[in-house]
Amino acid sequence: MTLKTQINEDMKTAMKAKDQLSLSTIRLINAAIKQYEVDERAEADDTKITAILTKMVKQRKDSAKIYTEAGRTDLAEKEAAEIEVLNRYLPERISDEEIKTAVDTVITMTGATGMADMGKVMGVLKTQLGDKADMADVNRILKEALTAK
Template sequence: MSLLERLTDDMKQAMKDKDKEKLSVIRMVKAALQNEVIKLGHDLSEEEELTVLNRELKQRKDSLLEFENAGRSDLADKIKLEIEILMNYMPKQLTEEELEEIVKQTISEVNATSKADMGKVMGAIMPKVKGKADGSFVNRLVMKHLS
């Protein structure tokens, strides 16, 4: 089942359940996906759908940080719920151990030896873990292994 089909089914269910928050998030994601289709001029591949989902998730995580720093717990709670709903559509996240193994493997593949090779390593890792791990967490792991 494609992401768009899942979203449509979940949207119908949210309407039946009168779950306004979930319905709102699903509509926003569907709109973002549709905008991407219009922008690219073709149906989205699974990877392109994942890119849109990641972008939506990142926007909400950034907003959450800002709301928490501003002491707006009411808005922060709303964003946390949106993030939770979005996470249902993301692929299963890699564990720290799995990620650590991928980082070690990639460092040896590209023959990285110092922090100067950071870009080379990140460029090789990110396509492997796209949507399955947070980029900043991957960055920290790579830094740890290159130092």
């Protein structure tokens, strides 16, 4: 079953269950997919849908952070709940420890010695980790590792 089919089936289930949070979030997902398809005049495959979902999660994390800083915990909680729904369709993320292991391996493999080599190392990590890790976390861990050298 494709990701798009799964999302549509889950929308029907959410309608029947009267799960308003899931339903509204899934409708947002469908809108983002349709927007991509209209803009690019192409069918969205699982890879592109995963990229769209990842972008949506990042937007909600940023919004939740802003809401929390502004003292609007009600809105931050809503964003966090939407992130949970979005994460249902994303591949399982790896832990910080697994990211650190991958970072150390790539630093050794590329011979990186400092921050000047960050782009080279990040390029390799991006292809290795793909959708399995949040690139913001990878970036943070890589900076820590390179500044320690």
